[in-house]
């Protein structure tokens with residue numbers, strides 16, 4: 001029998017690794033007017049910056065994986081270390097004390113696609129991709145939404161037709177975050193147009209470098225292009241790359257969507273702004289001479305209280321996952337708490353900044369918030385819109401009547 005390393009020994013091993021390979025994080029001096037005043041929810045990078053960030057992210061993920069900290073809870077046969085979640089928490093906590101390159105580029109792959117592969121893929125696909133995903137050798141994207149299918153995902157039209165041991169894919173996906181940097185994607189296709197819409201779908205892992213895959217960037221309101229349109233013309237996928245059974249793609253999609261809501265609701269512990277963002281908000285109120293305005297104080301207090309509520313809701317959802325239970329509407333509540341608080345923050349910013357949010361006066365820490373304001377609508381749509389989350393909470397938590405379904 002293999003002996004499990006004790007938590008104390010693991011912690012020492014992890015600390016040794018981090019101390020030998022990364023610089024300790026130095027507490028940033030919170031000084032108004034100093035450093036970058038950027039407050040962003042989406043990456044606003046040029047293609048060159050994207051590539052440079054990817055390389056940097058990969059150099060760390062490879063180092064971490066090879067040292068045994070890349071997939072602490074994963075099954076050994078696919079490259080994991082098979083340790084309980086408490087070991088992952090120990091490592092994550094230690095890593096926050098060190099400066100490491102952002103790993104955001106792997107967020108969709110590790111947060112959503114890898115768990116789906118682990119749950120639904122063939123042995124061949126698990127062996128081929130899981131280790132590479134966790135090592136950061138490859139990046140993955142989520143190919144679900146189409147021009148006429150977003151909230152009503154089950155109505156999607158991209159076709160997969162069986163041809164011998166392969167499937168031939170034709171159609172278009174849209175809003176695919178990170179497709180331009182991805183090596184593989186999880187795609188949901190229509191495999192039977194003659195049955196009820198949820199029953200005619202099948203999931204696959206598609207090679208994003210295969211002939212017939214074309215990725216076109218979409219520019220967002222804040223200037224960057226972090227998502228794309230993806231066109232599929234006679235793209236061939238081996239049957240071994242199918243996820244789950246033929247026509248059982250809805251279950252596969254739900255596995256991914258549950259993990260997506262968890263990831264978005266997570267939002268860095270609930271605020272999505274990080275601790276510096278919260279400090280910036282409070283300091284902004286002071287700097288703009290509004291800290292004794294009773295209405296502004298009340299709104300600021302509401303934001304801070306709700307940041308806490310959002311983070312507790314998220315912990316509730318995460319503990320269900322940690323206990324190997326299937327999370328239910330908690331994920332929708334966690335996502336809604338986060339985005340509703342973003343809206344509160346936007347209202348507060350408009351009150352405090354007035355015209356300074358619409359015209360750049362050059363004053364540090366003021367107009368910079370406009371990027372945050374323009375990103376919030378995207379957060380309210382991504383991973384299921386606020387309205388759809390309200391429907392889920394209404395039906396599954398409050399027991400309200402189901403909304404009428406279209407065919």
Ligand SMILES: Cc1cc2nc3c(=O)[nH]c(=O)nc-3n(C[C@H](O)[C@H](O)[C@H](O)COP(=O)(O)OP(=O)(O)OC[C@H]3O[C@@H](n4cnc5c(N)ncnc54)[C@H](O)[C@@H]3O)c2cc1C
Pocket residue numbers: 141142143144145146147148149150151152174175176177178227377378379381382383384385386387388391
């Ligand atoms: C930043 C960002 C990143 C994204 N990344 C990805 C990605 O990587 N991969 C991917 O596949 N997709 C991605 N998406 C797409 C996202 O999943 C869809 O935009 C979302 O599901 C909504 O679909 P839609 O845009 O087609 O809007 P629609 O579904 O057409 O909705 C339009 C409006 O109608 C409302 N509405 C729709 N149905 C109902 C209903 N039943 N009850 C009440 N109101 C309703 C919606 O709330 C919305 O206001 C991303 C989106 C964003 C904004």
